[in-house]
Amino acid sequence: MTSSEPGSRPTLLVFADSLSYYGPGGGLPADDPRIWPNLVAERLGWDVELIGRIGWTSRDVWWAATQDPRAWAALPRAGAVVFATSGMDSLPSPLPTAVRELIRYLRPPTVRRWARDGYGWLQPRLSPVARPALPPKLTVDYLEMTRAAIDFNRPGIPVVASLPSVHIADSYGRSHRWRDDTATAIGGWAARHNVALVDLKAAVAEHIFAGRGNPDGIHWNFECHAAVAELMLVALGLAGVDTVGSQR
Secondary structure, X not given: OOOOOOOXXXXXXXXEOHHHOEEOOEEOOXXXXXXXXXXXXHHHOOEEEEEEOOOOOHHHHHHHHHHOHHXXXXXXXXXXXXXXXXXXXXXXXXXXXXXXXXXXXXXXXXXXXXXHHHHHHXXXXXXXXXXXXXXXXXXXHHHHHHHHHHHHHOOOOOEEEEEOOOOOOHHHOOOOOOHHHHHHXXXXXXXXXXXXXXXHXXXXXXXXXXXXXXXXXXXXXXXXXXXXXXXXXXXXXXXXXXXXXXXX
16 A cells, blocks of 8 residues: 555545446435445545546546545545546547537526437437547546556555446437447556556446346446445555455
């Protein structure tokens, strides 16, 4: 374990999308003991700083790591950093992300609702032919910029990243044709920079494809969170974290 504050309780610094804090019934507080970041931290005897939002891609992780003062405060205490994104990167996006995000700012509210409803109607129909929300090359570019910035401030800190999850969401036309390309790109980047990986698909696919996750077809049940936690502990061990001596 690497920490700039010897003797202090380390922090697991997690940058995430909604998969890390949603359960079978919807979004949960960051301190809910059933979500995987808290399951991992409990096993390690660490604290958690969970920084994330629904729909985040690896580009949002870069912005959070460099602009969010919570990340600045947590990094000196961090025992490891986890990039728990890439799922949204690989999902189809009929509109460019910047255009889609602007819908929430439309005025008056009637126009905003019209645009949101219209996009909700188009998305499942266009998803099978749409480009990914973030092209694989950009995913790894942002991951590397973030990793390099963190390593500059905390040389040698253990870093773990993740490969995309899977989904059966009707809202995306059940299309996930960019997942393999994104996973391949992340795998190559991780090999080049000695970053440990967690394959979210391996942890959750059985539950998702059997319809046992969240009814939206994307988010997970708590069994999935437990399975992700186990794989995350393995990856943290490979990254250099003492996952045996730290467990309580």
